[in-house]
Amino acid sequence: MRFFRAQLKRQAGIAALVALVALTIFAPLPAWGAHQVERQVTVTARSFAFEPGTVRVNRGDTVVIRLESADVVHGLFVDGYEVSALAEPGRPSELRFVADRPGAFRMRCSISCGNMHPFMIGKLVVGPNLLWLRAIAATLVTVAGALVLFWNRKSV
Amino acid sequence: MAPYAISEIPILKRLLKSRWPQWLLVALLLGFFVVAILAGFLGTPAGNRNFGIVFVWIVWWALLMLMLVPVFGRLWCGVCPIPAPGEWLQRRSLVAPANGGRLFTLGKKWPRRLRNIWLQNLGFLGVALFSTVILTTPFVTALVLLGFVLIAIATSLVFERRAFCRYLCPVGGFIGLYSQIAPIELRVKDRDICASHREKTCYTGSADGYGCPWLVFPGNLTSNTYCGLCTECLKTCSLDNVAIYLRQPGKDLVTPQKRGLDEAYKGFIMLTCAAIYSAVLIGPWGVLKDAAGAPFTLPWLGYATTFLLLNLVVVPALFWTAVKFSERIGGGETGRPVPQNEAQRRFAEYAKVLVPLGLAAWIAFSLAFVTINFSYAWPSLSDPFGWGWNLFGTAGLPWTPYLSGVIPLLQILVLLTGLAWAIALALRTARERGQPPLSALPITGFCALATLGLLALYLA
Amino acid sequence: MKRNLFASLILLLILVALPALIFGARHAQGSRDGIRVVEIRATVPDAGGFVPDRLTLIAGEKVILRFTAPDVVHGLIIPELGVNIAEIYPGKPVEVTVQPENPGRYEFACTRWCGLDHWRMRGVIEVIDPGGAVVVPTVEKPLFEELGIDIDAMRHAPASLPSSPPSVQRGYEIAPDSSLPDWLADPHARRTRSPANAFEELRNLPENKELADDALWDLVAWTWVQEAAPEALAKAQELYARDCAACHGETGRGDGVAGRNLPGMAKMDPTMPSGPADFTDAAQMLSAPDALLHGKLLRGGMGTGMPEFGSLYTDEQLWAMVSYLRTFHFTK
Known part of the structure; x- marks a missing residue:
């Protein structure tokens, strides 16, 4: 009986921790951030990197990425936003979207451009980078929760 | 949770007792292997249209890291075609046990000093140093695969049993480490029966099968690490005392x-490599990619040196410091010099926290590219060589990244699960060492920092 | 024993029959329906460009050309056979059937930027007469050679330059009130002289005394492009984006990404501007006759890395491109 009660208590504890972490990640927060503007960035693609490697914008900004290529045909696909563009030297292109989701998103080359193509990756950071802040908080919650839960446990 | 013997389910039992199902799987996978190697040598050098690259580094890797290892442990080793040709030669038989289980090799025993996984650690580091080239160049992938088969054959002919799998295979090394997490295990039903069984056919072999190719006595198994799920013992045990169990995940931990320094280092190497790959391969820094992608150039030498230092010195040293603090807090550190083997032992004991931590890191890293690139599988299934074939009508399907929006959430979920698990293990280790929970805090700190570092690479 | 026999059979299938099947299928790709398939590997020029880049056919012979790219996206044109493939994606072969009827040389070239040396990625199909007769192509002497223009020579800035880019529209408006020398009205004669020559001549005409310098430049601008057909200019614009913009820049300023580290004319004479020509540079462009620009396009070279387009463009396209280049230093 005591064993089962301990089991139950532990499972409830784990459930509580999971719920707390989920809350940290998903709890709705009022949107805040800088004045929303149209943000123009020129991204130069060359085998096998984007320059600048990281593009920072604010939530709600209209992002206009002018994609240039310095060597061969490259593409740019933004994770999460699922938009893409193609460029080749002399033929740049423009990618326009509203950055309505905060977080860090990978920008990947979307057209085979040689060996390292699958790892030709850059980053779009839509600030305030709530997911990262939430992840830090969730990590702290996890550490605290795990310590409390397993501090005196006989078994793991 | 009491282990449940799934191998006792009648149909599974029949499948496991027969030699055919597993053999056919191995043969089928050997077929895939042949195509992958041929594709590497003859097919298009464009990796994402080449069966060798796509099926090894995207499909197989996804299956291995996201499913086989965490859920089925060493199942891959049980069906891996790499050691098969060598083993067939060694046995002079394909399926049926022949010659009373006798093996035709020079029968050399593996050198005593190498009876650990240090060679696997070095092998993995060696492969990892050239990963950017291996992962992206079909020809090199084919060379590596073929090299594995040839080394396995040579090892089979010189040494007894599956020395390649047990002591050399760089992949087997980490599968073994992480298979401790899996909710699957092969164990004996009753140890007393084994103790009183004089013939020990599971180790020596019988007319029904071969003695443990992995050089393990099943009666002593307490961990999945060195059991390759080849299921020979299920066949050779004359007392029907071996079974495959569904168990509590991570029970081995x-x-x-006994946990060796070699296993501890496997943990460091894997965790560090996952972090380095996350920065180099999927990070936004072109300089790193250029350096890692150009072997034997000056930048690459810088990369290689940093890579090896981080793997073999920096991260272990950080952990060693954490262990040192743990001991101090726990009162184990009294100022008197600690004997070296004791210092190593407690280091290796704590290092098991790296198992959930490292596996989580590998899953998180793999998530960042396998689903995104999985759609390359469809064209290369129809046109494995990039020759313009269209076997199944899928050659024209475009690259379609799957799940790009949810990957960060999955990464958080996986990494935090690994972290909580690692912390629980740290607390437990402290308790096992007779020390207060407080002394697990430095290790907890190490794990939390490692997790935050990875999260920063993915999310910041 | 029976079990091993069965297993051997399966292994034989996997280790022998499967590779044999693959090799066989590969071999069978060498021809289709009796038509020869010629495989041409398209790689970046540093790795060999088109391999093979020279192909000999007999007039009237039908072949399937199979282009494969191992590295980056390439494109293909064979202008005189009407072949235009926009993309050869890595690992995705593209086939085209050709049947050149007339003996001669058919040049082909990559049309997608594939590195700094992209323009070197060329090849030729030599079509020979079945009788074996050698065909000597009759080549017309290009205008610049006829005129004895040295396309490599340094040009001096004109004595007078417009204060702002000359306007075609304004030129059109004042045209009725001005007097033009005969040669300016004749497109062929006009090609032999530079806009600066035209300006000087107009300036010296007493009838134009009332007109300001800039008005005269407007007039020159209008006369220069008046005959260019809009369709021809649109085609030239397309070709410019494909072949020129990478180095000379989309706006013609000579600032294209692929041209950033090119020496340009400075390689031959350090006093000359480095990098690709800036088509908005009035001093350089207004002193250049159309025949000179035509010659540069046609022949390329000049020690600058400028490719030759004589084998890729028709003569009309070359002249249309010259007119299009004028739009960079003239305004509407």
């Missing part, structure tokens, strides 16, 4: 057993 809470079962007291």
Whole structure:
């Protein structure tokens, strides 16, 4: 009986921790951030990197990425936003979207451009980078929760 | 949770007792292997249209890291075609046990000093140093695969049993480490029966099968690490005393057993490599990619040196410091010099926290590219060589990244699960060492920092 | 024993029959329906460009050309056979059937930027007469050679330059009130002289005394492009984006990404501007006759890395491109 009660208590504890972490990640927060503007960035693609490697914008900004290529045909696909563009030297292109989701998103080359193509990756950071802040908080919650839960446990 | 013997389910039992199902799987996978190697040598050098690259580094890797290892442990080793040709030669038989289980090799025993996984650690580092080239160049992938088969054959002919799998295979090394997490295990039903069984056919072999190719005595198994799920013992045990169990995940980590420095280092190497790959391969820094992608150039030498230092010195040293603090807090550190083997032992004991931590890191890293690139599988299934074939009508399907929006959430979920698990293990290790929970805090700190570092690479 | 026999059979299938099947299928790709398939590997020029880049056919012979790219996206044109493939994606072969009827040389070239040396990625199909007769192509002497223009020579800035880019529209408006020398009205004669020559001549005409310098430049601008057909200019614009913009820049300023580290004319004479020509540079462009620009396009070279387009463009396209280049230093 005591064993089962301990089991139950532990499972409830784990459930509580999971719920707390989920809350940290998903709890709705009022949107805040800088004045929303149209943000123009020129991204130069060359085998096998984007320059600048990281593009920072604010939530709600209209992002206009002018994609240039310095060597061969490259593409740019933004994770999460699922938009893409193609460029080749002399033929740049423009990618326009509203950055309505905060977080860090990978920008990947979307057209085979040689060996390292699958790892030709850059980053779009839509600030305030709530997911990262939430992840830090969730990590702290996890550490605290795990310590409390397993501090005196006989078994793991 | 009491282990449940799934191998006792009648149909599974029949499948496991027969030699055919597993053999056919191995043969089928050997077929895939042949195509992958041929594709590497003859097919298009464009990796994402080449069966060798796509099926090895995207499909197989996804299956291995996201499913086989965490859920089925060493199942891959049980069906891996790499050692098969060598083993067939060694046995002079394909399926049926022949010659009373006798093996035709020079029968050399593996050198005593190398009876550990240091060679696997070095092998993995060696492969990892050239990963950017291997992962992206079909020809090199084919060379590596073929090299594995040839080394396995040579090892089979010189040494007894599956020395390649047990001591050399760089992949087997980490599968073994992380298979401790899996909710699957092969164990004996009753140890007393084994103890009183004089013939020990599971180790020596019988007319029904071969003695453990992995050089393990099943009666002593307390961990999945060195059991390759080849299922020979299920066949050779004359007392029907071996079974495959569904069990509590991670049981091997809470079962007291000897843990070596080699295994601890496997943990460091894997965790560090996952972090380095996350920065180099999927990070936004072109300089790193250029350096890692150009072997034997000056930048690459810088990369290689940093890579090896981080793997073999920096990260272990950080952990060693954490262990040192743990001991101090726990009162184990009294100022008197600690004997070296004791210092190593407690280091290796704590290092088991790296198992959930490292596996989580590998899953998180793999998530960042396998689903995104999985759609390359469809064209290369129809046109494995990039020759313009269209076997199944899928050659024209475009690259379609799957799940790009949810990957960060999955990464958080996986990494935090690994972290909580690692912390629980750290607390437990402290308790096993007779020390207060407080002394697990430095290790907890190490794990939390490692997790935050990875999260920063993915999310910041 | 029976079990091993069966297993051997399966292994034989996997290790022998499967590779044999693959090799066989590969071999069978060498021809289709009796038509020869010629495989041409398209790689970046540093790795060999088109391999093979020279192909000999007999007039009237039908072949399937199979282009494969191992590295980056390439494109293909064979202008005189009407072949235009926009993309050869890595690992995705593209086939085209050709049947050149007339003996001669058919040049082909990559049309997608594939590195700094992209323009070197060329090849030729030599079509020979079945009788074996050698065909000597009759080549017309290009205008610049006829005129004895040295396309490599340094040009001096004109004595007078417009204060702002000359306007075609304004030129059109004042045209009725001005007097033009005969040669300016004749497109062929006009090609032999530079806009600066035209300006000087107009300036010296007493009838134009009332007109300001800039008005005269407007007039020159209008006369220069008046005959260019809009369709021809649109085609030239397309070709410019494909072949020129990478180095000379989309706006013609000579600032294209692929041209950033090119020496340009400075390689031959350090006093000359480095990098690709800036088509908005009035001093350089207004002193250049159309025949000179035509010659540069046609022949390329000049020690600058400028490719030759004589084998890729028709003569009309070359002249249309010259007119299009004028739009960079003239305004509407």
